[in-house]
Amino acid sequence: MIITGELAQLQQQIEKIALDYGLSFPEVRYEMVDYNTVNLLAAYDGFPIRYPHWRFGMEYERLSKSYAYGLHRIYEMVINTDPVYAYLLRSNLMVDQKLVMAHVCGHADFFANNYWFSHTNRKMLDEMANHAARIQNYIERHGRETIENFVDACLSLDNLIDIHAPGVKRHNLFAPAEDEEPKTIKKIKAKDYMDGYINPPDFMVEQQQRLDVEREQQKKFPAEPERDILLFLQLHAPLENWQRDILGIIREEAYYFAPQRQTKIMNEGWAVFWHTRLMTNHFLEPCEIIDYADHHSGTVAVHSGRLNPYRLGYELFLDIEDRWNRGAFGSEYDNCQDRVDRRDWDKQLGKGIEKVFEVRRIYNDVGFIDAFLTEEFARKHKLFSIEYNEHIGEYEIASRDFQAVKEKLLFQLTNFSQPIIDIVDANYANRGEIYMAHRHEGIDLDRAYLEATLENMYTVWNRPVHLETIIADKGGMIFTHGHDGSAIWAI
Numbered sequence: 001m002i003i004t005g006e007l008a009q010l011q012q013q014i015e016k017i018a019l020d021y022g023l024s025f026p027e028v029r030y031e032m033v034d035y036n037t038v039n040l041l042a043a044y045d046g047f048p049i050r051y052p053h054w055r056f057g058m059e060y061e062r063l064s065k066s067y068a069y070g071l072h073r074i075y076e077m078v079i080n081t082d083p084v085y086a087y088l089l090r091s092n093l094m095v096d097q098k099l100v101m102a103h104v105c106g107h108a109d110f111f112a113n114n115y116w117f118s119h120t121n122r123k124m125l126d127e128m129a130n131h132a133a134r135i136q137n138y139i140e141r142h143g144r145e146t147i148e149n150f151v152d153a154c155l156s157l158d159n160l161i162d163i164h165a166p167g168v169k170r171h172n173l174f175a176p177a178e179d180e181e182p183k184t185i186k187k188i189k190a191k192d193y194m195d196g197y198i199n200p201p202d203f204m205v206e207q208q209q210r211l212d213v214e215r216e217q218q219k220k221f222p223a224e225p226e227r228d229i230l231l232f233l234q235l236h237a238p239l240e241n242w243q244r245d246i247l248g249i250i251r252e253e254a255y256y257f258a259p260q261r262q263t264k265i266m267n268e269g270w271a272v273f274w275h276t277r278l279m280t281n282h283f284l285e286p287c288e289i290i291d292y293a294d295h296h297s298g299t300v301a302v303h304s305g306r307l308n309p310y311r312l313g314y315e316l317f318l319d320i321e322d323r324w325n326r327g328a329f330g331s332e333y334d335n336c337q338d339r340v341d342r343r344d345w346d347k348q349l350g351k352g353i354e355k356v357f358e359v360r361r362i363y364n365d366v367g368f369i370d371a372f373l374t375e376e377f378a379r380k381h382k383l384f385s386i387e388y389n390e391h392i393g394e395y396e397i398a399s400r401d402f403q404a405v406k407e408k409l410l411f412q413l414t415n416f417s418q419p420i421i422d423i424v425d426a427n428y429a430n431r432g433e434i435y436m437a438h439r440h441e442g443i444d445l446d447r448a449y450l451e452a453t454l455e456n457m458y459t460v461w462n463r464p465v466h467l468e469t470i471i472a473d474k475g476g477m478i479f480t481h482g483h484d485g486s487a488i489w490a491i
Helices: 005-021 035-043 054-068 094-113 124-142 144-155 192-198 201-218 229-236 241-262 264-283 286-299 309-326 330-335 339-343 352-362 365-372 375-380 402-417 447-461
Strands: 028-033 076-079 084-089 385-389 394-399 421-428 433-438 465-471 475-482 485-490
Touching: 005 028, 005 094, 005 264, 028 035, 028 094, 035 054, 035 076, 035 084, 076 094, 084 094, 094 264, 094 286, 094 352, 124 144, 124 241, 144 241, 144 447, 229 241, 229 421, 241 264, 264 286, 264 309, 264 352, 264 365, 309 352, 309 365, 309 375, 352 365, 365 402, 375 402, 385 402, 394 402, 447 465, 447 475, 447 485
Parallel strands: 028 084, 433 465
Antiparallel strands: 076 084, 385 394, 421 433, 465 475, 475 485
């Protein structure tokens, strides 16, 4: 149900003030929903229609039980489309509805202006419905079990994409690699009347054919390591048309959601930054302060054992605004060693708001943390890293050292903490088999996930697949899945 009356007027007022602050975003349309519907939408990642699959039902059951037991409550949801669609929970208090609308203004601005969202399909609402219709059609033609099994295989591979592909053109899979000058058999110099004896024609043809075969075998396919494994499979796997289409659907949706994972800290921090400013400066009534403080503090609270992206993003944006207002940046500030001078530093530049808008436009989470997480910030907020202690069976503080904490945080954010894997040879041993290489970063692959993923990769490629990786205490290993099941080889 579209909002009307008091809420519609409130939306206009909040958006007007947001625009006055410099935010810019397309039209925002709110739908009023009950808790059952909001759980359904959350299970569908915010979209009202998705392709039929059991995982959405499983997620809906989890969310519904969690809500019934009071373990969670979804106050808002917003999706990156044009117009932007957002949902309000009917049971929310008025102060919550105002907070949500202010929060959504931040998200809508971030979607519209952050570089990492610039390639996303703003008509994804229609596209998701189109995907659902196509897969439903395949179910009717080929049977639910057949389609769900193939979708399962594709979903297990949906993290094998190149998250930087929209911004970096590594190479063109559609264009053939440049060929080297073909080698030819050179004749031995001889008089014309002796040429047929010294360079027998049949022998020369046979030798040239041997060279041609060797040259074909030496061709690399792909010419360079390919990180977008889903695209490679879509182009080159021996699939039926419906299978190729489903694989393309899974890949398209993976790329649509990738920027949200790349900017989770920034996106949520930006939304909190603006809902705080709009609410405390303009829309909060005295009778609403306690409820607002309760809900806002819950949003930015420290969570035991895990990072709260809302808190970290919000505090970093506040820190950036403060530093650029005071001029606490640049070589002069960095070279100052006196802690009192650094604390009281104030050039009165007033460039804080300008800077946070610039940061919002350019960075993703990795760049954001790398550029703006300072030692002073880490000390002020008492950041530390944790590791699991097998002897006591609990997590414990591993380090408070700034560089160690920052490196671990950046490592977790890089590639969504997913393994980086490339196809290096799709004609391994000249048998049409795929050979992949895992970039080992000090953490072994999970054995169960590794073997299951290779099995699903084999389902799609229909020929044996191999993965080279490193296992602690064992060194280089090759995992294989083929016609006869799984195998492991030491390098």
